[in-house]
Amino acid sequence: MELNNKIPQATAKRLPLYYRFLNNLHIQGKTRVSSKELSEAVKVDSATIRRDFSYFGALGRKGYGYNVEYLLEFFRKTLNQDTVSNVALIGVGNLGTAFLHYNFSKSNNTKIIRAYDANPDVIGTEVGHVLIEDINQLEETLANIDVAILTVPGSAAQSVTDKLVKAGVKGILNFTPARITVPTEVRVHHIDLTVELQSLIYFVEHYPMDKK
């Protein structure tokens, strides 16, 4: 079951959130869940959940809810939960070191298996059981990895990106403030904590949440 191209990107982004919660319910032995329960747990309003789920052909019945197993099976296949996605990390400084120690331990299917840096003091050491390799060797050593996390200084972001693209990487999770340029076939997701924080501050100020 492939992720239908007609599923809006905003919906696709919520899938991992739904998956995590449904998996917890499944572990607890629950077989049905209402959109209200889901909504409270994942903090997405129930109208959005119902619309999202209608894209997957999962139509909950009033007072009956959604079938947890059906949804889990759908998400597992759509999110490729049956295959392991190997990830590379570039830049083992403050942020990169934290990611390597964390290494997505709550997910069985996402793992940083290679890490690179430019600092000779760091190259050859291990962080979180991952060997730090020389960035200048990236193109020769990075095989069969589609996705990379970028945690280098902004000034190094483009040159490292060029190496990743040459090595065949298809997706980059960019934590640097730099806006990097990539060919059209490569997808970049920017995670800018400053922008996120400023946006939160703006919403807290201008759109306070309603009290229950």
Ligand SMILES: NC(=O)c1ccc[n+]([C@@H]2O[C@H](COP(=O)([O-])OP(=O)(O)OC[C@H]3O[C@@H](n4cnc5c(N)ncnc54)[C@H](O)[C@@H]3O)[C@@H](O)[C@H]2O)c1
């Ligand atoms: N630390 C944070 O909380 C934080 C938060 C949000 C965003 N960021 C951004 O994430 C990036 C990393 O931040 P940090 O605090 O970990 O920085 P850092 O200086 O601690 O680490 C950067 C690492 O990248 C390595 N590096 C430099 N040039 C390289 C190159 N050409 N190839 C490979 N490795 C190279 C350095 O040797 C260093 O180990 C920065 O762009 C920063 O703006 C950091």
